[in-house]
Amino acid sequence: MDEHPDIYPDDPYGGSIKKDKVSEDDSPLENLLARFSQKGGGGKKLPPTSGGGGNDGGDDEEEGMLRMSFLDHLGELRSRIIRALVGFGVVFLVSLVFSNQLWLIVQAPAVEAFRRLTQQAQQADEERVKEVCKPPATQATSAPCAEAVKAAETPKVSGSLVGIDPMEQFSILWMWTPLVASIFLASPWILYQIWAFIAPGLYRSERRWAVPFVLTTAGLFLTGGLFAYFIAFRYGLTFLLGLGGFAGIKPMISIDKYFELFVDVMLGVSAIFEMPVIIFFMVLLRLATPKFLMEHSRYAILAIVILAAIITPTPDVFNLMLFAVPMCLLFFVGVFAGYLLVLHREKRRFPWSKVLPWLLIILAILAVTGGVMVVKYHYHLVKHWPYLIK
Numbered sequence: 162m163d164e165h166p167d168i169y170p171d172d173p174y175g176g177s178i179k180k181d182k183v184s185e186d187d188s189p190l191e192n193l194l195a196r197f198s199q200k201g202g203g204g205k206k207l208p209p210t211s212g213g214g215g216n217d218g219g220d221d222e223e224e225g226m227l228r229m230s231f232l233d234h235l236g237e238l239r240s241r242i243i244r245a246l247v248g249f250g251v252v253f254l255v256s257l258v259f260s261n262q263l264w265l266i267v268q269a270p271a272v273e274a275f276r277r278l279t280q281q282a283q284q285a286d287e288e289r290v291k292e293v294c295k296p297p298a299t300q301a302t303s304a305p306c307a308e309a310v311k312a313a314e315t316p317k318v319s320g321s322l323v324g325i326d327p328m329e330q331f332s333i334l335w336m337w338t339p340l341v342a343s344i345f346l347a348s349p350w351i352l353y354q355i356w357a358f359i360a361p362g363l364y365r366s367e368r369r370w371a372v373p374f375v376l377t378t379a380g381l382f383l384t385g386g387l388f389a390y391f392i393a394f395r396y397g398l399t400f401l402l403g404l405g406g407f408a409g410i411k412p413m414i415s416i417d418k419y420f421e422l423f424v425d426v427m428l429g430v431s432a433i434f435e436m437p438v439i440i441f442f443m444v445l446l447r448l449a450t451p452k453f454l455m456e457h458s459r460y461a462i463l464a465i466v467i468l469a470a471i472i473t474p475t476p477d478v479f480n481l482m483l484f485a486v487p488m489c490l491l492f493f494v495g496v497f498a499g500y501l502l503v504l505h506r507e508k509r510r511f512p513w514s515k516v517l518p519w520l521l522i523i524l525a526i527l528a529v530t531g532g533v534m535v536v537k538y539h540y541h542l543v544k545h546w547p548y549l550i551k
Contacts, residue, residue, distance in 0.1 A: 278319035385434030440495030
């Protein structure tokens with residue numbers, strides 16, 4: 162019997178090397194690194210274990226896991242980066258063709274903000290006319306009434322986007338706008354290349370996470386962009402542009418500064434929406450447990466509020482909560498996904514008997530709140546955000 166069962170005498174690279182064993186006693190990161198070292202180069206599979214030729218569950222799981230040298234890893238990484246860049250380049254060229262249409266989409270929140278400010282100015286003038294021109298005062302007999310009527314009849318323009326630098330329009334409309342659009346449109350392909358680089362170092366059962374990983378990660382990234390575009394950025398921009406309205410300040414925003422704020426909010430919120438995926442992989446790698454995350458959730462909520470205060474484009478509490486509340490919900494969604502993973506790992510069933518009553522209570526509270534707002538405060542439902550207006 163061999164005195165050194167952990168050594169392969171016929172190593173293809175010359176000399177004898179030790180087996181890359183994955184032990185249950187090792188830490189999760191050590192297990193993951195050891196399994197990556199078992200990726201193959203030159204198409205050579207793992208040699209059989211010293212225990213014989215039995216086909217047990219472990220052998221089935223390790224089937225197809227190959228070993229690679231450090232240079233092979235770099236070659237694979239280079240290949241995946243090139244494929245990701247090629248896919249991104251193709252999407253960028255297609256986006257470049259539609260750059261004018263993309264810019265109309267980018268500037269839509271600013272156009273809507275200016276329209277809202279114009280409506281607010283018109284309403285303020287109409288209220289001024291009603292206040293000043295009360296009988297017996299008329300436009301002919303009262304100078305303040307005449308001035309108020311003249312101001313109300315004057316067309317209102319509450320601001321616009323302007324191009325200051327001669328090259329500003331070219332760089333923003335024809336370079337940066339298609340580039341940012343390509344980041345969102347090519348995100349599924351880029352995430353797939355990341356997974357394809359990681360997958361050979363995983364067990365066969367873990368490779369089945371490929372489709373859910375790509376769909377969930379890309380879906381959350383795009384959902385974050387939609388939330389930022391239709392809700393967070395629009396309300397924040399309207400608030401910022403209307404701050405100087407009482408002093409008659411008309412906002413004239415350069416397209417460079419506007420686009421910089423647009424990209425910061427869009428990419429920042431999209432990245433934050435990846436929180437459930439990060440928490441899920443922390444639980445998957447046993448770096449944290451759902452119980453630990455729930456016990457320390459108050460610290461997570463504090464960190465989320467601080468982060469929301471940093472990325473929020475406005476200093477008011479409403480827009481701060483507009484960012485912080487979805488982020489807190491995403492945190493608990495990630496903890497819930499990790500809890501489902503632990504149940505699957507331990508082969509336990511979901512405790513519907515404990516969760517269902519709380520779910521019904523929450524739905525009942527939401528229904529009662531909505532009913533009170535409709536009946537007592539005269540709110541009504543609409544087909545657009547915020548869906549319940551007065």
